[in-house]
Amino acid sequence: MSWPTVIILAPTGRRPMLEERFRSFELEPEPPTGDERIYWQGYSYSVDLSGGILAEYESDELELVTTRIGEPYGVCVSCESMDAARALLRHVLDGFDGLIDTNHGEILWADEFLALLDEHPAWDWRRQPSAALR
Numbered sequence: 001m002s003w004p005t006v007i008i009l010a011p012t013g014r015r016p017m018l019e020e021r022f023r024s025f026e027l028e029p030e031p032p033t034g035d036e037r038i039y040w041q042g043y044s045y046s047v048d049l050s051g052g053i054l055a056e057y058e059s060d061e062l063e064l065v066t067t068r069i070g071e072p073y074g075v076c077v078s079c080e081s082m083d084a085a086r087a088l089l090r091h092v093l094d095g096f097d098g099l100i101d102t103n104h105g106e107i108l109w110a111d112e113f114l115a116l117l118d119e120h121p122a123w124d125w126r127r128q129p130s131a132a133l134r
Contacts, residue, residue, distance in 0.1 A: 003046070003078040004085040004126060007053055007101035008110075009065055014098065015073040019049055021092050022075065035076075043084035048076040065107065069099060082124055086117055106130055 010018045027036040030046065038045040053076040054062065065072045077092075079085035093100070093110045100113040102125040108116075112130075116123055120133050 003080055004082055004124075005076065005078040005103045006085070006089065006125075007103060008075045008077060008093070008096075008098060009069060009072045009101060009107070010075075010096070010098040011070045012073045013070075015051070018073065018075060018096070018098070021096075022047055022049060038088075041087055043087060044080045045084065045088055046078040051075075061107075065099060065101075068107075072099075074101075086121070090114065090117060102126075102130075104129075 008018065022036075022038070025038045025040055027038060027047065030037045033046070033048075034050070035046045035048045038047055051073050053074045054072060057065070062072070077085075077088065079088060089100075093114055096110045098110050099107050100110050101107045102113075104126050106125065106129060108130060116130055116133055123133060
């Protein structure tokens with residue numbers, strides 16, 4: 001299975017804060033893709049801070065996001081494993097007020113997403129929707 005990927009969505013006014021959270025890691029350029037790479041706690045991550053991921057959204061998805069947070073900025077994060085995803089997302093999303101697109105049909109508030117991770121440490125959002133956990 002491919003690397004777990006999520007899209008972190010913030011209002012454009014919070015873009016500098018979100019970018020700063022990622023730039024606090026040592027980012028290494030990844031020339032073939034244009035993304036940047038993070039190596040942290042023994043894990044590897046690919047991060048796209050360009051905001052270009054929003055071009056892949058259908059108009060109805062983008063409208064839903066815009067209704068919830070205003071004009072969005074998106075960061076695409078691919079993690080080498082679910083353990084890697086849980087570690088980084090808990091760290092980066094602590095206190096974050098925005099949305100998480102699981103890239104598997106769900107867009108959740110960040111605090112709701114983190115609560116689900118805490119309540120269900122083995123949750124794999126690629127295989128199980130959040131509604132199945134409630």
